[in-house]
Structures are given as C-alpha cells and as structure tokens.
Amino acid sequence: MARLNPYLNFSDNARAALEFYHSVFGGELTTSTFAEFGAAEDPADAEKIMHGQLEGDGGILLMAADTPSSLEFPGTNSNISVSLSGGPEDDATLRGYWDKLSGSGTVTEPLAVAPWGDAFGMCVDGFGIRWLFNISGNQPT
Numbered sequence: 001m002a003r004l005n006p007y008l009n010f011s012d013n014a015r016a017a018l019e020f021y022h023s024v025f026g027g028e029l030t031t032s033t034f035a036e037f038g039a040a041e042d043p044a045d046a047e048k049i050m051h052g053q054l055e056g057d058g059g060i061l062l063m064a065a066d067t068p069s070s071l072e073f074p075g076t077n078s079n080i081s082v083s084l085s086g087g088p089e090d091d092a093t094l095r096g097y098w099d100k101l102s103g104s105g106t107v108t109e110p111l112a113v114a115p116w117g118d119a120f121g122m123c124v125d126g127f128g129i130r131w132l133f134n135i136s137g138n139q140p141t
Contacts, residue, residue, distance in 0.1 A: 032050050033049060075128075106123060118134050
C-alpha cells in the first residue's frame with residue numbers, strides 16, 4: 001500500500017525538531033546522520049540528520065532531515081501546511097497535540113468552532129512548521 005506523509009526539511013535543527021515532535025506524538029523515533037551514511041561531503045554536515053522518522057502513536061508518520069551545506073535550504077515558510085484531523089472520538093488527543101504544537105510557537109487561527117461546524121485552528125510551531133487542525137462534529141463549548 002502506498003503512503004503519503006510529510007517530509008520536513010530543516011537547516012540544521014532537524015534533531016531538535018524531531019525530538020520535540022516525539023514529545024508531542026509519542027511513538028518510535030529513529031535518526032541517521034550524514035556521517036552514518038558516509039554522505040558528509042562537508043565535515044560540518046557530519047552530525048546533521050540525513051533521515052529521521054517518527055512513527056507516532058495512532059498511525060502518525062513524520063519524516064525530516066537537515067539540508068546539507070551543498071544545497072540551498074528552501075525555508076520552512078513554504079506553501080505547505082501539515083494537517084491533523086479526526087472526529088469527536090479524537091477530540092482530546094487532537095487538542096493535546098494542538099496545545100503542545102501551538103504552545104511552542106504562534107497561533108494564527110484559534111482552535112474554535114468554524115462556520116462548517118467543526119473545530120478548526122491553525123498554528124506555526126517553534127520550528128516554523130505550519131499546522132492545520134480540524135476536529136469534525138464538534139459543538140460549541
């Protein structure tokens with residue numbers, strides 16, 4: 001079965017970002033450096049993350065890497081947002097994720113009941129990654 005999952009790029013803080021996401025989503029985190037793959041052309045890249053993977057609780061899969069010095073870092077403020085969604089049965093879990101992610105950065109749209117009846121919110125975490133949340137079937141609280 002094919003899987004579609006986010007792969008986040010960082011300048012030089014992928015390890016810190018992945019450890020933070022591990023604290024948010026739980027699960028199993030694995031990381032490999034450029035040195036471990038024999039791919040550190042620049043000695044400054046040796047301990048940077050070439051590939052990191054977080055298999056979080058509840059089926060969340062998130063991957064990330066540092067950009068090697070030979071490539072231009074594309075920046076985190078791109079046209080991509082990571083979306084988390086679920087139904088009323090996921091409300092507590094999603095709100096817990098919201099609290100941790102938004103608490104590390106900036107809320108751009110508070111998590112509140114939207115005109116379509118779902119709870120919706122947007123934030124940018126402390127690593128510059130944009131997140132969208134949608135909790136379907138919520139009632140105003």
